Amino acid sequence: MSQSAMAPPRMLQAAVVGAGFMAAVHSRAIRNAGGLLAAGTSSTPAGARDAAARLGIATAYDTLEDLLADESVDVVHICTPNTTHHALAAAALRAGKHVICEKPLTTTLADALELDRLAAERGLHGSVPFIYRFHPMVREARARIAAGTTGRLLTLQASYLQDWLLGVSDDDWRVDPKRGGPSRAFADIGSHLCDLIEFTTGQRITRLNATKRTVHAQRATHSNIATEDVVALVAEFDGGLLGTLLVSQVAPGHKNALVFEVAGTAESVRFAQETPEELWIGTKAGNRLLPRDAALLTPDAARLSLVPAGHPMGYQDAFNAFVADSYAAIAGETPDGLPTFADGLRAVRLTEAVLESAATGHWVEVPS
Numbered sequence: 001m002s003q004s005a006m007a008p009p010r011m012l013q014a015a016v017v018g019a020g021f022m023a024a025v026h027s028r029a030i031r032n033a034g035g036l037l038a039a040g041t042s043s044t045p046a047g048a049r050d051a052a053a054r055l056g057i058a059t060a061y062d063t064l065e066d067l068l069a070d071e072s073v074d075v076v077h078i079c080t081p082n083t084t085h086h087a088l089a090a091a092a093l094r095a096g097k098h099v100i101c102e103k104p105l106t107t108t109l110a111d112a113l114e115l116d117r118l119a120a121e122r123g124l125h126g127s128v129p130f131i132y133r134f135h136p137m138v139r140e141a142r143a144r145i146a147a148g149t150t151g152r153l154l155t156l157q158a159s160y161l162q163d164w165l166l167g168v169s170d171d172d173w174r175v176d177p178k179r180g181g182p183s184r185a186f187a188d189i190g191s192h193l194c195d196l197i198e199f200t201t202g203q204r205i206t207r208l209n210a211t212k213r214t215v216h217a218q219r220a221t222h223s224n225i226a227t228e229d230v231v232a233l234v235a236e237f238d239g240g241l242l243g244t245l246l247v248s249q250v251a252p253g254h255k256n257a258l259v260f261e262v263a264g265t266a267e268s269v270r271f272a273q274e275t276p277e278e279l280w281i282g283t284k285a286g287n288r289l290l291p292r293d294a295a296l297l298t299p300d301a302a303r304l305s306l307v308p309a310g311h312p313m314g315y316q317d318a319f320n321a322f323v324a325d326s327y328a329a330i331a332g333e334t335p336d337g338l339p340t341f342a343d344g345l346r347a348v349r350l351t352e353a354v355l356e357s358a359a360t361g362h363w364v365e366v367p368s
Contacts, residue, residue: 011034011035011036012033012034012035012036012074012075012327012330013035013036013038013039013072013073013074013075014030014035014036014037014038014039014073014074014075014076014077015038015039015040015041015067015070015073015075015076015077015097016030016037016039016040016051016055016057016076016077016079017040017041017042017064017067017076017077017078017079017080017088018042018051018077018078018079018080019040019042019043019047019048019050019051019054020079022079022102023040023051023055023077023079024054024055025316025319026077026079026100026319026323027055027056027057028316028319028320029316029319029320029322029323029324030077030323032320032323032324033320033323033324033326033327034327035075035323035327036058037055037056037057037058038057038058038059038070038072038073039057039058039059039060039061039067039070039072039073040052040055040057040059040060040061040067041060041061041062041063041064041066041067043080045060045062048060048061048062064088064091065091068091068092068095068097069095073097074097074098074330075097075098075099075100075125075326075327075330076088076089076092076097076098076099076100077100077101078092078099078100078101078102079102080102081173081174081179081180082104082106082107082174082179082180082181082187083107083177083178083179083180083181084179085101085102085104085105085106085107086106086107086108086111086112086114086115088101089101089105089106089115089126090114090115090118093115093118093119093122093124093126094118094122096122096124097124098124098125098126098330099115099119099124099125099126099127100126100127100128100129100323100326101115101126101127101128101341101344102128102129103128103129103130103187103191103192103344103347104181104183104187104188104191104344104347104348104351105128105341105344105345105347105348106344106348107180107181107182107183107187107348108348109345109348109349109352112341112344112345112348112349113345115341115344115345116341116342116344116345119341125326125329125330125340126340126341126344127322127326127329127338127339127340127341128339128340128341128343128344128347129319129322129323129339130191130192130195130196130199130322130339130343130347131315131318131319131321131322132192132195132196132258132273132318133195133196133199133318133322133337133339134304134317134318134319134321134322134325134337135271135273135276135304135313135318136276136292136297136301136302136304136305136313137271137276137277137278137279137290137292137301138196138199138200138271139297139298139300139301139303139304139337140279140290140297140298140301141200141262141269141271141279142199142200142201142202142300142337143298143300143301144267144269144281144298145200145201145202145262145264145269146202149266149267150262150264150265150266150267150268150269151264151265151266151267152240152264152265153201153203153237153239153240153241153262153263153264154240154241154242154263154264154265155241155242155243155262155263156197156201156235156237156241156242156243156244156245156260156261156262156263157243157244157260157261158193158197158243158244158245158246158259158260158261159193159245159246159247159248159257159258159259159260160189160190160192160193160246160247160248160257160258160259161246161247161248161251161254161257162189162248162249162251162254162255162256162257163249163250163251163252163253163254163255164249164255165216165229165249165250166249166250166251166252168216168218168219168220169219169220170219170220171219171220171221171222174188174227175219175222175225175227176222176227177226177227180227181227182227182355183227183228183351183354183355184227184228184229184249185212185227185228185229185230185231185247185248185249186212186228186231186247186351186354186355187347187351188249189247189249189258190231190245190247190350190351190354191347191350191351192258193245193247193258193260194245194347194350195339195343195346195347196258196260197243197245197260198346199337199339200260200262200271201237201239201241201262202239203237203238203239203240203241204237204238204366204368205235205236205237205238205350205366206236206237206238206365206366206368207235207236207363207364207365207366208233208234208235208236208350208353208354208357208363208364208366209233209234209357209362209363209364210231210232210233210234210353210354210357210358210364211231211232211233211357211358211361212228212230212231212232212354212355212358213228213229213230214226214227214228214229215229215230215250216229216250228358229248229249229250230246230247230248230249230250231245231246231247231248231354231358232244232245232246232247233245233354233357238368241262255274256273256274257272257273257274258272258273258274259271259272259273261280263282266283267281267282267283268280268281268282268283269281269282270282276292276313276314276318277291277292277312277313278290278291278292291309292305292309292313293305293309294308294309295309300336300337304318304321306321322338322339325337325338326338349366349367350366353365353366
C-alpha cells in the first residue's frame with residue numbers, strides 16, 4: 001500500500017489529450033505528482049499548439065497517432081468529450097501507454113468492457129478520476145463504517161446538485177448525445193455520487209428504480225434535447241442499505257453540492273463536498289463536527305491530509321492525490337482506494353441501468 005500521495009521515484013512522461021478545463025486540472029496534477037508534461041494534442045493542430053502554450057506542454061502533436069508514436073510517453077491523460085473516450089483510450093493502450101481517462105470511461109457497456117480487458121491483457125494501468133474519494137474526510141467516513149463505528153447500515157440519502165444548466169440560454173456540448181452520450185446528468189455527476197457511495201459504504205447497488213426529466217428540450221445552440229437534466233432514484237444495496245439519490249444540473253443556487261448521509265444503528269455520518277474540511281457525525285445523544293485534523297483521523301485519511309488543520313484543502317488537492325496514486329500504481333505500488341477502469345466500467349453499468357429503469361418504469365437489477 002502506498003504510504004503517501006506522492007509520485008514514484010522515476011519521472012513519468014505524461015501526455016494530455018484535450019485542451020479544455022479538465023486538461024488544465026490534469027496538467028496541474030501531473031506537475032504536482034512529479035510527472036513531466038511531455039506531449040499533448042487536441043482536436044486540431046492549432047488547438048494542440050494553444051494548449052501546449054497555455055499549459056506548459058513540451059511538444060504539441062498535430063494528431064493522436066503522432067503522439068502515440070512518441071516512445072518517451074508513458075501515460076496518456078484523456079480529457080476530451082465523452083464519446084471520444086473509447087477510441088482514444090483503446091489506441092493508447094494498443095500503443096503500450098498507461099491511461100488516465102476522464103469519466104464516463106465510455107458511453108456504452110461494450111466499449112467499457114473492451115477497455116478494461118485491453119488494459120488487463122497488456123498489463124497496463126487504467127484509472128478514472130472519481131476524485132471525491134480523495135478528500136480526507138471521505139476516507140474518514142469510510143474507515144468509521146468499515147470499523148463498525150456506525151453500526152449496521154440502514155439508510156442513505158444522497159444528492160448531487162448543480163445549477164450551471166439552469167437557464168434555457170445555458171448550453172454545452174454535453175447536451176448533445178453525439179458528443180456527450182445517451183446520459184448527461186447521471187453520467188456526468190450521478191456517476192460520481194454512486195461511486196462515492198459504494199466506495200464509502202463498501203456496499204454495491206443491486207437494484208434500482210429511476211425516473212428522469214429533461215427540463216429544456218431547446219437551448220441556445222441545441223434543439224430536440226433528450227439527455228436528462230434531473231434523475232431521481234431509489235436503490236437497494238447488497239448489504240441491506242436502502243437509499244434515495246437525487247441528481248440535478250438545474251438546481252438554483254447549487255454550484256457543486258455533492259452530499260451523502262449514511263445512517264447506521266449507532267451513528268450517522270454526512271459528508272458535503274462544498275464543506276470538505278469536516279464530517280458531520282450524529283448520534284441519538286447529540287451531534288458533532290469532526291474537523292480535518294491529521295492527529296484525530298484514521299491513517300488513510302491522515303495520509304491525504306497534506307496541510308495542517310485550519311488550512312483548507314479542496315478539489316485540486318483531491319485531484320492531485322488521485323494522479324499521484326495513479327502514478328504510484330504505474331510504478332507497481334497498490335494505493336488503497338484508487339479508482340481503476342473496473343470502477344469506470346461499474347459506473348457505465350449503473351448508467352445503463354438508470355436509463356433502462358427510467359425508460360421502462362420498472363426496477364432494474366444491476367450485475368455486480
